[in-house]
Amino acid sequence: xxxxxxxxxxxxxxxxxxxxxxxxxxxxxxxxxxxxxxxxxxxxxxxxxxxxxxxxxxxxxxxxxxxxxxxxxxxxxxxxxxxxxxxxxxxxxxxxxxxxxxxxxxxxx
Amino acid sequence: xxxxxxxxxxxxxxxxxxxxxxxxxxxxxxxxxxxxxxxxxxxxxxxxxxxxxxxxxxxxxxxxxxxxxxxxxxxxxxxxxxxxxxxxxxxxxxxxxxxxxxxxxxxxxxxxx
Numbered sequence: 416x417x418x419x420x421x422x423x424x425x426x427x428x429x430x431x432x433x434x435x436x437x438x439x440x441x442x443x444x445x446x447x448x449x450x451x452x453x454x455x456x457x458x459x460x461x462x463x464x465x466x467x468x469x470x471x472x473x474x475x476x477x478x479x480x481x482x483x484x485x486x487x488x489x490x491x492x493x494x495x496x497x498x499x500x501x502x503x504x505x506x507x508x509x510x511x512x513x514x515x516x517x518x519x520x521x522x523x524x
Numbered sequence: 525x526x527x528x529x530x531x532x533x534x535x536x537x538x539x540x541x542x543x544x545x546x547x548x549x550x551x552x553x554x555x556x557x558x559x560x561x562x563x564x565x566x567x568x569x570x571x572x573x574x575x576x577x578x579x580x581x582x583x584x585x586x587x588x589x590x591x592x593x594x595x596x597x598x599x600x601x602x603x604x605x606x607x608x609x610x611x612x613x614x615x616x617x618x619x620x621x622x623x624x625x626x627x628x629x630x631x632x633x634x635x636x637x
Contacts, residue, residue: 418598445635447624458616458628461525502566511582512618512626516566 418442419515420476421503426500427521432493436518438486438503445513448479450488461486461501470485526551526619528629536635537607544603545632547617550595555620558590561631562613573600573617607636 421486440448448465463470465477465486473493476489486503503515527550537543547556556573570590571579579592594600604611612635618626 449625456633458631461625461627464625506624511569511572512567513625514566514568524554 418513419503419505421501421515421518423518425519425521427494427523428493430493430495430522430524432484433489433491433520434493434520435490436488436503436520437490439516440484440486440503440513442503442505442507442513443481443484445484445505447506448477449504449512450475450477450486450506451514453500453502455499459514462501490508490520493512493520495522495524498522525621525625525627526553528617528619528627530617530629530632533630534633534635536637541607542603542605542629543607543634544601545615547599547600547602547615547629549619553619554597556594556600557618557620557626558592558600558602559616559618559628560613561616563626566626567616570602570615573602602635606635608621609636612636 419440426503450462453459454460465479474491478487490504500519501519502517504512506512529548531546558570559567561567569582570585571581573594575594591603613633616631617629620626
């Protein structure tokens with residue numbers, strides 16, 4: 416079983432749509448959780464950390480369910496500029512990050 | 525967050541040669557890492573670059589193929605040795621800051637002919 420699994424997509428949505436990405440992780444000892452965004456031919460950039468209580472940053476909401484080992488990212492009111500690959504990332508304390516393969520989002524006008 | 529630069533940004537190399545990639549950070553950081561991202565794939569950790577000691581390699585990666593230096597807290601190099609076309613990839617360095625967050629350099633795009 417892969418350590419971090421994501422639906423690869425692509426998700427093709429119109430501007431203004433709400434879209435949700437899901438991610439599952441296999442290691443219950445994982446302690447830190449993140450969503451990164453990667454644009455084509457660019458390095459990954461931190462979008463947001465994911466906290467147990469859930470957290471929101473503008474149009475982006477992240478949720479964590481430790482019991483189900485499940486992470487989600489919700490994007491409201493999608494913009495053209497949201498088109499990118501979204502990487503689900505986990506780690507255990509003191510170790511390097513483990514990346515999912517990413518979910519591709521394409522927002523069209 | 526730290527500002528990270530990598531050199532070269534891209535290179536095209538011949539089979540059997542070696543390439544050294546440099547990673548420079550604008551502040552002192554404890555943890556630095558090297559990743560590889562093959563075409564269409566996600567990132568895979570190669571090794572943790574330890575300052576003052578040998579790098580810690582992940583399964584499938586060995587020092588003879590990917591020697592790493594970390595002479596101080598702001599700089600590291602990764603060498604891809606005896607290259608083959610299978611080594612064509614993007615190589616990224618990253619640094620770890622508070623709360624386990626990591627920030628990445630712009631990457632080095634390597635093509636081996």
